[in-house]
Structure formats: C-alpha cells, structure tokens
Amino acid sequence: MAEKMAPRKIKIYVSYGKSEIDIPFVYNLVQSIENSSKAEIDFLLDEKLPVGGDITSFINQINESSFVLLFLSHLYKKNLENRIGRSHIEFDLIIKRYKSILKQRSNFSQTYPDGTRIHRPESVFIIPILLDGEFNDVCPEEISHLKYYDFRKFRSLGFFESSSFIPKSLTRKELSDFSPL
Numbered sequence: 150m151a152e153k154m155a156p157r158k159i160k161i162y163v164s165y166g167k168s169e170i171d172i173p174f175v176y177n178l179v180q181s182i183e184n185s186s187k188a189e190i191d192f193l194l195d196e197k198l199p200v201g202g203d204i205t206s207f208i209n210q211i212n213e214s215s216f217v218l219l220f221l222s223h224l225y226k227k228n229l230e231n232r233i234g235r236s237h238i239e240f241d242l243i244i245k246r247y248k249s250i251l252k253q254r255s256n257f258s259q260t261y262p263d264g265t266r267i268h269r270p271e272s273v274f275i276i277p278i279l280l281d282g283e284f285n286d287v288c289p290e291e292i293s294h295l296k297y298y299d300f301r302k303f304r305s306l307g308f309f310e311s312s313s314f315i316p317k318s319l320t321r322k323e324l325s326d327f328s329p330l
Contacts, residue, residue, distance in 0.1 A: 221287045
C-alpha cells in the first residue's frame with residue numbers, strides 16, 4: 150500500500166521596509182497566517198534568520214519561493230530608490246523571478262478532468278500589500294499594474310488580533326490554486 154505524501158509546503162518570501170512599525174506588524178500577520186494554515190505554508194521572513202545566518206543565501210530563496218508578500222510603504226520605496234539596505238537586492242531578484250515565471254507561463258493552458266481547458270497566461274507571484282501612503286506613491290513602477298491588498302487600516306492597529314482579518318486568498322487552499330509552480 151502506497152504511503153500518502155504530505156502536501157508540499159508553499160514557500161512565501163516576505164519583503165518589507167524595516168521600520169519599528171513594520172517589523173511587528175509584518176511578523177504578527179505572518180504568524181496569524183501560519184497559525185491558520187496548519188503548518189502548510191513556510192514563510193521566509195528575515196526575522197527568523199538566526200544571528201550569524203547567511204543573508205545572501207536567505208535572499209536567494211526568492212528563486213525557490215511560490216510567492217512573495219511585498220509590503221509597500223514609504224520606507225520600502227525610499228530604500229529601493231536610494232538603494233538602502235538590502236531591499237533593492239531583494240526587489241531586483243523578485244522582479245527577475247517574476248519575469249521568468251511570466252515567460253514560462255505565457256503559453257500555459259490547463260485541462261481539467263471534465264475537459265474544460267483554461268488558458269492562464271498570468272501567474273500570481275507577487276502579492277503587494279499596501280501599508281501606508283497612496284499606492285501610486287509607494288509602489289515601484291515595475292509592479293504598479295498588479296492588484297494589491299490595502300492593509301493601511303490594519304497597520305494602524307499595529308497587529309492582527311485574529312485571523313478573521315486575513316483575506317481568504319491568503320490561505321493555503323487559495324494560494325495552491327494560484328501558485329505559479
């Protein structure tokens with residue numbers, strides 16, 4: 150009798166500005182999603198990297214990720230524009246991977262058991278989340294065409310008190326349906 154294999158964990162890379170407000174908010178959001186996902190999502194969050202851990206290897210995990218949660222804020226945009234910290238390195242890799250996925254998927258179509266055939270030229274890879282400001286002011290031009298979540302009101306609370314605030318599309322099942330891999 151064949152053993153049932155556990156579902157493959159979805160890897161999600163998390164990129165954000167490192168402000169005193171963003172760090173606890175992002176960490177609590179990730180924690181809430183992890184708790185509601187029954188350990189089927191592996192978040193790649195730099196706060197989990199141990200002191201002395203290899204940051205370059207960590208950032209290169211973007212290439213193994215199914216998705217990127219990209220938290221947009223004035224600080225994140227400033228870091229990109231002024232090439233401060235490692236945000237610009239992460240973002241360059243994210244865009245490179247995104248373009249690669251789009252190229253791979255440009256001729257992809259899927260046939261379902263009932264015979265329905267769907268052409269899906271686009272893939273969800275980058276999930277932009279607006280934390281402050283106006284979208285057009287804080288979003289890098291390369292991803293300004295993507296639909297985003299507006300979490301400005303939740304960020305003002307500073308944390309997520311319950312998973313009921315988490316959009317359904319950020320659950321394991323919904324992410325599996327849109328995984329680019």
